[in-house]
Amino acid sequence: MLQELKDAYGFIFEDKLIEEINSVGQLQFKAKGEKIIEIGDYVKMMPLLIEGAIKIMREDKEGDELLLYFLERGDTCAMTLSCCLGQTKSEIRAVAERDTKLVMIPIEKMEEWTSKYKSWRDFVFASYQARLTEMLDTIDTIAFMNMDERLMKYLEDKAKINQNEVISVTHQQIAYDLHTSRVVISRLLKKLELDGKIKLQRNSIEVMAL
Amino acid sequence: MLQELKDAYGFIFEDKLIEEINSVGQLQFKAKGEKIIEIGDYVKMMPLLIEGAIKIMREDKEGDELLLYFLERGDTCAMTLSCCLGQTKSEIRAVAERDTKLVMIPIEKMEEWTSKYKSWRDFVFASYQARLTEMLDTIDTIAFMNMDERLMKYLEDKAKINQNEVISVTHQQIAYDLHTSRVVISRLLKKLELDGKIKLQRNSIEVMAL
DNA sequence: TCTTTACAGTAACAAGGGTTACAGAAGGCT
């Protein structure tokens, strides 16, 4: 685990901090599709992403979902950060987008490191900033873009995150992520295919010209 | 200014920090409608809100606007925080919603206080958390609510922020804030009036049953 | 007072996207 920590975080954290993380953190594996945090959970550990990708979802009272953004290696979940610090319930759901490896850190340590290590403080601030920026981007997307543009952006993001221009996903799953209906997605996907931007197969979509 | 700082922040910051703020901060006044931060600005000072209210807007490339949220006394702008720390341009516009009094703090001090005062650190973290929560709320609103619900929520929020159930605003201004057209707003407002939820006058709207 | 301008009301129409319904195709299982 020490080596993996160094690979993913060595250029951010000083050696002493890496060692501390190594000694108190517990390594966890989450298979693709596995739930990591559920809405309403009290969060007692903070995840540092070592490998893989996580998708962060929002849900309203009716159970309608919306994809907020993806996290990658080197990221942490600022929503979780804020839950830990504020001792509040999680406002979001986190699901493994790919097979994922992460280090869980007890929240007591967070407080401690915040005053002890400047690099940790900087990391926490940078995470907050990154997440605010992501949220702004999400707002731009849903406020200013039409569904066809949102769909294309979704496909591109998903291809990038999974490092594969062929995405394994059903139309129904896309509809959930974008908070619309399957029929709408099928309609728009067909249009994108006619425009030569994607190729449709059953259970997968190839994104052209990435 | 010292007294005002104590009134607004005395229960958060220790006395020594209040004194430091008092000695390096400069008091500023912004009249209602006055611009405080523009998109693309490099932010060299961080505002602490003493009195009044500020509205935070987002804009896309076409110049279309969208209201993100309001700030009140005791708040600071976490977007600005993150701009300061990251030395990046502002992603948002800040406009005085009412006559506003604020204390501007040079960013160098922020760094310094972050390691020096726990109360400052806690304040910064709490601000980030508050802003993330606001952003989530904004996303819920635009993703899950219809325009009539968004409009009603807007009117209620605005009445609360201005501490007055009579709102001075034109239909066109509401349309800008909600990123829609004047005709749509007039239509929905009329419906709300027929439902007895508001009363319409020229240049102002009375929100009933608050 | 007369004119101008900003604001508000409303109708008619267009477009985007959500809903329902049904049919066909692919793959898995026995």
Place this chain on the structure above:
DNA sequence: AGCCTTCTGTAACCCTTGTTACTGTAAAGA
């Protein structure tokens, strides 16, 4: 092969929202 389930394609329809156009009215200014 035959059956079943899941996924996809498509048509028809409706509702919400956006657009255009025109009218009336209040306030402000000359």
